[in-house]
Amino acid sequence: MVASIRLLGNVVAWNEGQEVGLGSPKQRAVLCALAMRANETVDRETLIDAIWGDSPPINAVSSLYSYISGLRQVLEPNHAQRASRILPASRGGYLLDLARERIDALRFSDLCGRARRLSEAGDHAHALSAIEQSLALWQGTALAGVAGPFAEIERARLGELRLTATEDRLELLLHLGRHHDGVADLCGLVREFPLRERLRCLLMLALYRGGRQAEALDVFSDARRTLIEELGIEPGYELRRCHQEVLAGSLQPGATAAADGVPASPVSLCEVSFCESPVRQLPSATPDFTGRLAERAKIIELLDQARTGSGVPIIVIAGAPGTGKTELALNVAHELRDRYPGGQFYAELRGPAGSRRPEDVLYSWLRSMGVPENMISAGLFERAALFRSWLALRRGTLIVLDDVTSMAQLRPLLPGTVGDAVIVTAGTRLMTLAGSRTLMLDVLPPSDAITMIEKITGEQAATGDRTATTELAHACGYLPLALRIAGARLVDRPDLSLSAFAKALAAAETRLDLLEAGDLSVRGSLAKSYDALGPAQQHAFRLLGLLQRDDFASWVIAALLGKRHVDDVIDALVNMCILIPLGIDEEGYRRYSLHSLLRDYARERLKDAPAEDLEHATDRMLATWVDHARRTQSWARRLPDRLRTDPTMVSGR
Structure with missing residues (x-):
């Protein structure tokens, strides 16, 4: 049994108290992706994306199998004698079966959430204990030594959460009247993060309560000078208000905790917003929006549940073309906008001209926030970092990302501050991220x-x-x-x-x-999904236009393609929300449905296929159907032998 996995530092795993070798950096990246979503199935495509992003090698699937096998060997040395218990295959992916408290990053998240709940309940002493336990788990930079897109984004996200937790700890010290204990840490943090206004505000309060009013005012002067020189902006509302209160002497310097552990007078939370007029980018909601009551309730429930955690909730609304994903996302966003006073950002990521680059989206967002053009660098990661930094000053923003086409397009646009939320729409199931929840949308009743x-x-x-x-x-x-x-x-x-x-x-x-x-x-709308398919998947989709019904077994696709193994093709069509899984039929075959309008479009695209390909596909389909009928229907046994096919040619089970 694995004792624990450490992600908050160099990635390490222990088995029965002994450190085990985790193999290559890419194998470690697979473990990180599984550990961040422990006890949930992570599909193969998401793991491949976590390692290679949008440029996987030809042998990505076989390489992934090799990494999974390697992890099983070190995590369960005796697993070859039985099925893996800690890393079993599960519904087209893999699941790391390990309690959350044995993975430090998840325990960190849980402790931060507990501290927040205790603080909201007024129990600042126990909240401080929980937050200090969470920070003690850190042993260096998160996911140190692990490469890949997933590790890069998670490293930034976890680092932001660590800094937020540090700020929460220092604020709790002020709540408890222990302002002297936080001054040294605050001075160091302000030097390290000079643009983070919440730290400046906390330092001003700590100094003022310690009777150091002049130094507190110097902190504001330095903050204003730095913000003007670096960003060309004035300090935000909360920092300005804190400055006015220190200047007016209305914060009661020298206040200490009362007897018997009762906290001193409350400290105003420094949830600094960049400007007093938040960005409001949501397009108008559809006035005749109909139905989706269960789906709306589920999204709101998931966002409510996430408010007690320490991460950024990401709701992915996925579904076939035309199912109303955008309308649902905007309807919910408008309903919840008052819960996100920091503003609402919106971006359509696949327009008439094709997919939008994330750096272009970030540029438009930063400009809408008032960031001067000459302060916005050309690099994607620099823009993403600047955007996250400015969102941290707002706290409580909602981001709607419409028609996302890839994980690489999505990742740089995600916030990193607790209190923010993201709603994503996508025509694909492959949008799983740590902390995300996917809602599949079907046609209306x-x-x-x-x-x-x-x-x-x-x-x-x-x-x-x-x-x-x-x-x-x-x-x-x-x-x-x-x-x-x-x-x-x-x-x-x-x-x-x-x-x-x-x-x-x-x-x-x-x-x-x-x-x-x-x-x-x-x-x-259907053409967008078709164009996003690879050549093999497009070929399979076109052949589905030969069918006369909307639901069919997997052996039908195998027959049309003339292949025994068609799992990769089927999985791609399912992931693109073109085929809808219906379960297993009485003969043990997987069944799928294809919307009638998608079938109409597939028929249109048959013109792209050579005539003899269609003839051969039809012959295989008929022959396989006859062979299938012979085994199940007595009347079919009287059909001529020339209609038989080799039953080993196709399977599709």
């Missing part, structure tokens, strides 16, 4: 789809045939984007009846042509 049409069209639906509205919702596949476009077309054409439009949409060969209105297009 029929009743909500009908209500959505009625809201958009108003009297036209209310006075029309309810049956026609039901048929129209069905013809749109209950897909929110299709429903919105259909409603917009009806509003634009009051002479067009619901029943006539529903019948026109029912014809698969014209549906995608009809589902376009202005800049809204179902075909355009």
Whole structure:
């Protein structure tokens, strides 16, 4: 049994009290990614991304298997005699089965959360004890010696949390009247982090309470001079207010803790904001937003739960094209905006011109915060660090990142300050990060789809045939984007009846042509996901257009492709939210569904495939189906042998 894993310093693991060798830096990176999400499944693609980012080698999957095997050997020397208990395979990924208290980074997070709850309850003495325990876990720079994108981002995130915890400790000392104990540490920290206004404010309070008013005023003068020279800005509101109170002598210098451990007069929290007018970038919410009550409640619940922790909550809304991910994200963001007084930032990361670079997003955000152009460096990581630093002055910001295309695009845009939150929308399942939670979005229930049409069209639906509205919702596949476009077309054409439009949409060969209105297009939305696929996945997707039904077993894909092993292709289509897993059928095959509009688009793309490829795929499909029927249906045994296929050619189980 592994005793513990240390991430807050050089990465080390102990087995029965003995330190074990963890292998290469990349193998250590795999362990770090698993440990930061202990007791949760981390899929293979996320682990590959953690090691290599957006440029994995051709043999990335086999290399990952090698690293997992190496970790199992050192963490469980006898695992070859049985299935791994501490690092089992789990649903397309791996899970590190280890209690949180045995991983120092997770224990640090839990102790910080406990300290925050105790402080909010007024128990500052026990809060101080908890925060000091958390800081004692640190043995150096987090994830020291580990390379890779995941380690780089986590190192920065954990370092920010460590500094915040240090500030919390010093503030608790002031709450307890122990201002003398914090002055030396505060002086050192201010020299190390001269732009961090909360530290300046705490130092001013500590000096003033110790009867050193002149030195406290010098701290403000130095802070103002530094901010003007370095950033071209004046001190924030809290630091200015602290300066005025020290100047006016209204902070009662020399105040000490009362008898019997009762805290001295409360210290005002220095949650410094950069400007008094926070950034408000959220686009307007959709006025006729419909349904999604359970999903909205779940997102709010997850964000509420995260408020008691010590990390930044990241909610990922994933789903197929057109399922209304953006509308849901903005609806929730507007509902919660008052909880985030530091401001709300928004960025659309995949526009008409393609994916936006994160450095461009950071530039626009920094400029919106008033950062002078000449203070913004050209480097991505420098801009990201500057953005996180300025967010730390605000505390309590909400960031909405719409249509994220990759982990590399997402990571630099994440905040590092407790109290911030992030809502991400993505057309892929591969957005897992430490502290993130993914919510999969499907089409609307029929009743909500009908209500959505009625809201958009108003009297036209209310006075029309309810049956026609039901048929129209069905013809749109209950897909929110299709429903919105259909409603917009009806509003634009009051002479067009619901029943006539529903019948026109029912014809698969014209549906995608009809589902376009202005800049809204179902075909355009589906094309984005198709273009993001690799050549092999695009080929498989096109062949699905040969099918006549929306759900099928995995052996169907194997037959279409003429391959025995198709897990990689299927997993890619599932991760892109194109195929939806339905479970295992009675014959032991995995089953999947493909939305009818996606199937229509796949048929359109068949023109990109050579005719003989389609003919061969159809022949394989028919032959495999006949062979499958022979084994399960007595009538099929009478079919001619020429329709048989080699059953070992395809499997797809």
